[in-house]
Amino acid sequence: MAAGPVLLFAVVSVAPSALFWAALRLPALCRWLRRRRAAPVPSEPPVEQVAADLRRVRRTLARLPAGTPAARRIGTRQAYDALLVTACRELDVEHRLDGLREGADRDLERLRIEDSLSRKGFVLS
Template structure:
């Protein structure tokens, strides 16, 4: 009689716990997927190394500062675009949020560049 009661208790526990565990697992799948995706992204670096990006950022930043008066606007624009592209790559490599694509050329984009440069500095990247 005692063995039958234990058997019924086990069947009851299985019937009540398995659906709950299944629902919990089903609801957790997106979080597990995101975790595995982030883990994989960290292990397989894509793009240039952060040291190379830092060197290029310093070089292009210096170029932007050294433009003489009378430098063609197209050259200035191309240099800013190259700098923005390097900032985006560095942000991706260091997982720093950026919104450079959201702003047209102008004061708002310049403010976002300064914010991104400071965020990269706080993440350990040296930009003058």
């Protein structure tokens, strides 16, 4: 017996069912692909959150009483600098805080960054 007609009969009888099954599954496949390609999650916090954190840490730094341990004072200042760097990155402001050591140069760079951020509309106080 020839296999040709049997194979042709199998294709002709199975193909319509397979096509309709695939057509019914297509919308679900499209939804799955759209969910899979969801919007990327931002790696940085929103700029509003950075601004609120900067204001909070700035107030904390300004209100540290005399006699506060140096570790706490330095840690607060480092947290403030890290938030300034994040704000600079989000608003495309040039900064040199990463390359400067503690001292007058770093303090001046902080002031320059604060001025640049406030000129771009970033409220620090």
